[in-house]
Amino acid sequence: xxxxxxxxxxxxxxxxxxxxxxxxxxxxxxxxxxxxxxxxxxxxxxxxxxxxxxxxxxxxxxxxxxxxxxxxxxxxxxxxxxxxxxxxxxxxxxxxxxxxxxxxxxxxxxxxxxxxxxxxxxxxxxxxxxxxxxxxxxxxxxxxxxxxxxxxxxxxxxxxxxxxxxxxxxxxxxxxxxxxxxxxxxxxxxxxxxxxxxxxxxxxxxxxxxxxxxxxxxxxxxxxxxxxxxxxxxxxxxxxxxxxxxxxxxxxxxxxxxxxxxxxxxxxxxxxxxxxxxxxxxxxxxxxxxxxxxxxxxxxxxxxxxxxxxxxxxxxxxxxxxxxxxxxxxxxxxxxxxxxxxxxxxxxxxxxxxxxxxxxxxxxxxxxxxxxxxxxxxxxxxxxxxxxxxxxxxxxxxxxxxxxxxxxxxxxxxxxxxxxxxxxxxxxxxxxxxxxxxxxxxxxxxxxxxxxxxxxxxxxxxxxxxxxxxxxxxxxxxxxxxxxxxxxxxxxxxxxxxxxxxxxxxxxxxxxxxxxxxxxxxxxxxxxxxxxxxxxxxxxxxxxxxxxxxxxxxxxxxxxxxxxxxxxxxxxxxxxxxxxxxxxxxxxxxxxxxxxxxxxxxxxx
Numbered sequence: 001x002x003x004x005x006x007x008x009x010x011x012x013x014x015x016x017x018x019x020x021x022x023x024x025x026x027x028x029x030x031x032x033x034x035x036x037x038x039x040x041x042x043x044x045x046x047x048x049x050x051x052x053x054x055x056x057x058x059x060x061x062x063x064x065x066x067x068x069x070x071x072x073x074x075x076x077x078x079x080x081x082x083x084x085x086x087x088x089x090x091x092x093x094x095x096x097x098x099x100x101x102x103x104x105x106x107x108x109x110x111x112x113x114x115x116x117x118x119x120x121x122x123x124x125x126x127x128x129x130x131x132x133x134x135x136x137x138x139x140x141x142x143x144x145x146x147x148x149x150x151x152x153x154x155x156x157x158x159x160x161x162x163x164x165x166x167x168x169x170x171x172x173x174x175x176x177x178x179x180x181x182x183x184x185x186x187x188x189x190x191x192x193x194x195x196x197x198x199x200x201x202x203x204x205x206x207x208x209x210x211x212x213x214x215x216x217x218x219x220x221x222x223x224x225x226x227x228x229x230x231x232x233x234x235x236x237x238x239x240x241x242x243x244x245x246x247x248x249x250x251x252x253x254x255x256x257x258x259x260x261x262x263x264x265x266x267x268x269x270x271x272x273x274x275x276x277x278x279x280x281x282x283x284x285x286x287x288x289x290x291x292x293x294x295x296x297x298x299x300x301x302x303x304x305x306x307x308x309x310x311x312x313x314x315x316x317x318x319x320x321x322x323x324x325x326x327x328x329x330x331x332x333x334x335x336x337x338x339x340x341x342x343x344x345x346x347x348x349x350x351x352x353x354x355x356x357x358x359x360x361x362x363x364x365x366x367x368x369x370x371x372x373x374x375x376x377x378x379x380x381x382x383x384x385x386x387x388x389x390x391x392x393x394x395x396x397x398x399x400x401x402x403x404x405x406x407x408x409x410x411x412x413x414x415x416x417x418x419x420x421x422x423x424x425x426x427x428x429x430x431x432x433x434x435x436x437x438x439x440x441x442x443x444x445x446x447x448x449x450x451x452x453x454x455x456x457x458x459x460x461x462x463x464x465x466x467x468x469x470x471x472x473x474x475x476x477x478x479x480x481x482x483x484x485x486x487x488x489x490x491x492x493x494x495x496x497x498x499x500x501x502x503x504x505x506x507x508x509x510x511x512x513x514x515x516x517x518x519x520x521x522x523x524x525x526x527x528x529x530x531x532x533x534x535x536x537x538x539x540x541x542x543x544x545x546x547x548x549x550x551x552x553x554x555x556x557x558x559x560x561x562x563x564x565x566x567x568x569x570x571x572x573x574x575x576x577x578x579x580x581x582x583x584x585x586x587x588x589x590x591x592x593x594x595x596x597x598x599x600x601x602x603x604x605x
Contacts, residue, residue: 010040019049065110065129068096070136075144079103085145086264086274087122091115094140102126108134122275210261213254214269218296218311220251222289225529227313227354231266233259233306244523245481245530246354263300263307270298277307282381285311297383314383323367326360327532329571335536336475340364345472346431346441348422350453356479356532357444358383361418364442365389368416376412378405379420394420406430419443425461432462435470448591449568450474450537451556454547468544476535478568478589480581483514484522488579490514497583504573514579531580533572533590537565 010024019027027043044050075096082103083095093105093115103125109115110129119127217240221229226242233239240253254262267274270283285296295314300307323333340347349357362384365375369388380394380402390412392405402419403426409417422428422443435441447453453474457467493501493513501510516526537543537560546556561567566574572586 010044013044013050013054018054019044023047023049065131068106068130068132070094070096070106070132070140075140080144083123084275084277085141085260086267087119088141088145089264090274091119092134092137093119094137094144096130099128102128104128104130106130106132106137106140108132108137210258210265213258214262214265217251218287218313219289221311222294222313224523229309229311229313231262231309231311233303233308235305238262245525245527246479247481247525259306263309266298266309266311267300270296272298272300277302284381295384297381312383323360323363326356326363327575328534329566329574332534332536332566335538336364336473337367339473339538340368340440340442343472344435344438344440346435346443346470347472348453348474349442349444350447350450350474350476351444351478352446352448354479355477356530357477360475360477360532361442361444362386365416365418373415374413375416375418376409376414377418377420378402378409379418402427403430406434410434414439417441421445422457422460428457428460428462429466432466432470436466441470447476449553449557450476450535450565451553451560454556455553458547458550464548464550468539468547471539471547473539474537476537476568478533478572479530480533480572480575480585480589481527482529482531482581483579484516484519484526484528486521486528487517487519487526488514489517493583500583501573501576504569505577508573508577510577513576513583515582526582527585531575533568533575533586535566535568535571538563 010019010027013019014021014024023044027040027047027049030047031038031040031043038046041050041054044054073096075094079095079097083093083105088094091107092109093107096104096106098104103123105119105127107115107129108131110131116127116129217229221242224242224244226244227246228243230241230243230248231238232241237256238253238259240251241248242251243249264274267281267283270285272281272283279302281300283298283300285298287294287296297312297314299310299312301310323336324330328336349360351357365377366386369375369386374390375388376390376392378392378394382391382393385391392400392409394400394402394405402421402423406417406419406427407430417431417434417439419427419431419441420443422431422445431441431443445453445456447456451474453476454467454471457471458464490512491514493510497513498510501508516522516528518524518526522528539547540563543556543560543563546559557565557567569586569590572581572590573583575581576583576586
């Protein structure tokens with residue numbers, strides 16, 4: 001409402017003899033000087049001249065809007081069920097009754113036309129406002145939606161800033177527009193950029209329990225070096241786990257009744273549509289944690305007991321690491337850099353989900369990122385946002401697939417392309433054609449080892465001659481946990497352990513091994529951090545000829561080893577001897593080589 005109308009509101013209170021004219025003039029002066037961001041009614045309340053109910057009565061008379069006392073009104077459950085808690089919290093409304101097909105909702109600000117319009121689109125019905133006080137809204141939300149009153153207060157105060165409400169209104173409008181045009185939800189990744197401390201109240205005393213919990217959950221995960229935070233609704237409780245160094249760990253869980261509020265809080269921070277619970281959604285949060293810029297990639301997946309949330313913590317500092325810090329041996333590092341620097345063809349990185357493929361590719365792109373080089377990536381999703389690199393987010397729902405984007409990318413005159421993953425024949429064929437026309441193409445596939453990547457491309461339909469002509473190098477990798485440097489200790493290996501290592505590395509001189517004793521620094525696990533174990537296959541004329549003849553991955557592997565390829569297990573065993581990791585860790589993440597009988601491995605374990 002314009003300020004001059006509030007002056008009329010003030011005059012209405014004077015006419016009703018609720019306040020005096022000097023009190024009104026004092027309030028207007030305060031509003032113009034020290035309380036310029038507050039409405040006149042709020043100023044009068046702070047001065048103690050009126051109550052909030054006076055505001056409601058005065059506005060109702062001036063605007064011709066009926067008032068309602070929610071304390072004296074019993075609302076049927078079927079009416080409450082028409083508006084989800086998340087929507088009621090965002091818009092600060094409570095459904096009260098229906099009137100000739102319209103839904104009457106209690107609100108403390110009936111002049112907010114945008115809110116009423118958004119509600120009508122979201123609820124697909126006409127909405128009529130009823131005026132009440134903010135306190136009545138809070139108490140009614142707690143009463144009818146089963147939320148603790150302090151939790152409601154926390155959520156409302158969190159959503160009170162203009163920027164947050166504007167963002168949510170935009171999202172709600174988009175969601176409504178999408179549903180009208182045939183789309184059921186917002187499925188693209190949305191950036192909700194904020195500093196972490198902006199996501200909570202500036203005054204520690206004002207932080208509600210939900211805000212505090214989410215704040216501490218993310219901050220503690222970052223301190224514990226977790227890569228993922230899992231929030232998993234169960235039938236009777238809510239499970240929370242951190243993935244630390246590739247292994248899941250339970251952490252203390254909140255009460256089940258807080259599930260909805262916690263999920264809503266995370267959705268708000270990540271820019272998701274909090275009124276949509278039926279389809280998966282993705283979001284992103286940009287944070288500043290302990291002086292570091294960190295992205296959280298957030299995924300919501302509907303389940304039978306509620307939406308499970310996974311927040312992947314993407315620490316950008318890992319992208320600045322050199323290949324040696326990632327675990328490359330000096331020889332492999334020099335070979336990889338020589339092949340990808342200024343070359344053409346396809347460089348594949350292979351391994352299961354969570355094996356560090358993206359980190360390796362991004363670290364490589366960071367090294368290639370110079371003013372003279374035009375680098376374009378197409379990813380699903382864009383995990384890290386890199387300065388100076390053109391990154392495209394796949395959006396399959398609107399037809400923006402890997403193949404569609406790749407066809408358009410050629411008109412951007414790229415020198416280096418990165419395709420997040422080769423999943424189908426169309427994408428593979430476009431990538432191979434790009435490599436044949438002079439571009440350097442990076443991509444990933446999901447196979448167990450490097451030679452199997454060649455078979456995988458042929459299996460999805462790529463012609464063997466195209467594979468042979470374009471593949472220059474394949475890097476398979478796994479992540480092994482590093483021994484904690486604080487509690488690292490030497491021990492004499494058993495005969496079985498010696499036999500196991502020597503069966504993989506016959507020339508190894510096995511005298512002593514290392515392990516972590518367990519300390520506070522590593523939470524008594526004996527491990528801290530992870531490093532890669534790598535298998536680097538470089539194609540040559542003979543390997544290409546074998547590809548043309550459709551030989552098996554076993555024969556490709558044997559021949560590549562004769563040309564000097566180090567297998568994943570061999571690289572892992574070398575890291576055991578060098579005191580980087582443990583034997584049990586290498587056995588956990590790598591497959592046995594042909595030289596090691598299965599029975600010997602079982603006996604050694």
